Amino acid sequence: MGRITLDKVSKNFGDLQVIPPLDLTIDDGEFTVFVGPSGCGKSTLLRLIAGLEDVTSGQIRIDKQDATHVPPAKRGLAMVFQSYALYPHMSVRKNIAFPMKMAKVPVEEQNRRIEAAANALNLSDYLDRRPGQLSGGQRQRVAIGRAIVREPSAFLFDEPLSNLDAALRVGMRLEISELHERLETTMIYVTHDQVEAMTMADKIVVLHAGVIEQVGSPLELYHTPRNKFVAGFIGSPKMNFIEGEEAAKHGAHTIGIRPEHIEVSGETGTWSGVVSVSEHLGSDTFFHVHGTGLADTITVRAGGEVGFRHGDRIFMTPRADVIHKFDAEGLRIA
């Protein structure tokens, strides 16, 4: 059970309104990702749900119960922090046992849950070590273990992977996704990394300056972004935006075309330009093209074997069916 509803929730720090009133529903068992650039209020929103910050106005309901003024410990939520926030003077076992000790769970039950969590997270060999003796990924798993044993109605993750190196991040991303499949518990996950959001989420909430820009499944956001901000934020590399004459041809103020929706050719095409930088990833090649007369830079994706170099003139043809059109306010047209 873990259905979380935010009803006109707002947050002010002094005179500064960081979150204007917003409504949001997170369904039971859903993996929801809050994503947005730094300072967009996503962490604040998570802390409001956790109860670590007080809401200025509005109501938070967890399983239909008003939890607006319930202290954090009584909300039945578990949180994994960016810094892991492990207790450095306690062994891994004691770290995991701490919430149960506070809840006065019987010792046998504590041990049973610790063993179960340790097995699930590959921590069995490290139970007697201190957090300082563990690697970043292991610490992350201890923090997750500490959250699991509470058997919460929802997990809250506050940028849990941002302190890990790239390879480990991919691994932990999978582990958290698997954990969600297994536990089927509601999870709210905060990140600034849209790749994490796309790969893990059932539902993505895109935030910008405290305002929810769009809520939807990863592919909804990818295919039908509601405005220019979401269009530019979701997808990697970023969508190309073209204004002016070329946009007017499509009856829009701005048109957006993703790098992967442009055909590249050496001989013929709708647009042409000069390759400035080519990035070869093996599976794909990205070209940053200048001098098209459309925008400063147009980014295009081609297959890994396409071998244009710096200074080469190339021709590009956008796929007409996936051109996104936006009006002067940046909102999507049709």
Next chain:
Amino acid sequence: MATQHSQSADRLTMAPPAPKPESQPAAADHQSGTKHARTAARLMMAPAVILLLGWMLVPLTMTLYFSFKKFLPLRGGDLGWVGFDNYVRFVSSSAFWPSVQATLVIVGGVLAITVVLGVLLATLLNQPMWGRGVVRILVIAPFFVMPTVSALVWKNMFMDPVNGLLAHVWRAFGAEPLVWLTEASTQSIILIVSWQWLPFATLILLTAIQSLDSEQLEAAEMDGAPPVKRFAYITLPHLSRAITVVLLIQTIFLLSIFAEIFVTTQGAFGTKTLTYLIFQRVLESQNIGLGSAGGVYAIILANIVAIFLMRIVGKNLDA
């Protein structure tokens, strides 16, 4: 010496020649350069090392030297070697064991008060409040007052049974004023010294408390720990290393408190510490040999206390 110095200094400041694999002399020159630099470094450190060594070794040697002599400045001066006579006499004096006890009681009492109140004050000062900067400076203030002055202020302005502030408070409640330095002499000394050392403890503990990661406290809050348990399980263990530092440093200084006793009780009413006993033997009894033997005992006591403390709390200092 001077030219040698400047030469090696020049060598240090000049850019070292680029190492050429084919030219051996250049490499050798570079080698001797580092050797010169090391010699220069030793020479430059020498004055400080010699000064510090002399500062410690000369008094220590003289204390040991005099402790084996019968030396009475006003009654015949140097009367020759007496072996361990002074040591035996110092220990067998009826004042010895009470003085060791008084020393330990005062040190222990001050340590307990300063650490407990220091932790509480540091926690308090870490709370966001109006005028925190000013309050912090005020809290540090007692540390700037000289021990003699602070003891005199306490003796005359607070603890005086007729005109003292505390006497007025007692009378305001209709009670008979306490003659502090007579009736509660040891407690009074502990109070005065604690007042002086509380700022030190507070300051060190405050910096430690400020380095506590706030996410740890939030995690504990999410885990269901109420404020008192958060303090006990998170804050206090985090402070253990700082508390160890406070205990060790304060012990070193508290074992040798003197001014506070000298200007208040003069060692009467059970406040005669080992330090004060040595002072009495040397200056009041004019027996330098006996006092020196006491000094050696004081060194031994300090070491015993230090070893004891290190055994109890020293493991906190390991990373």
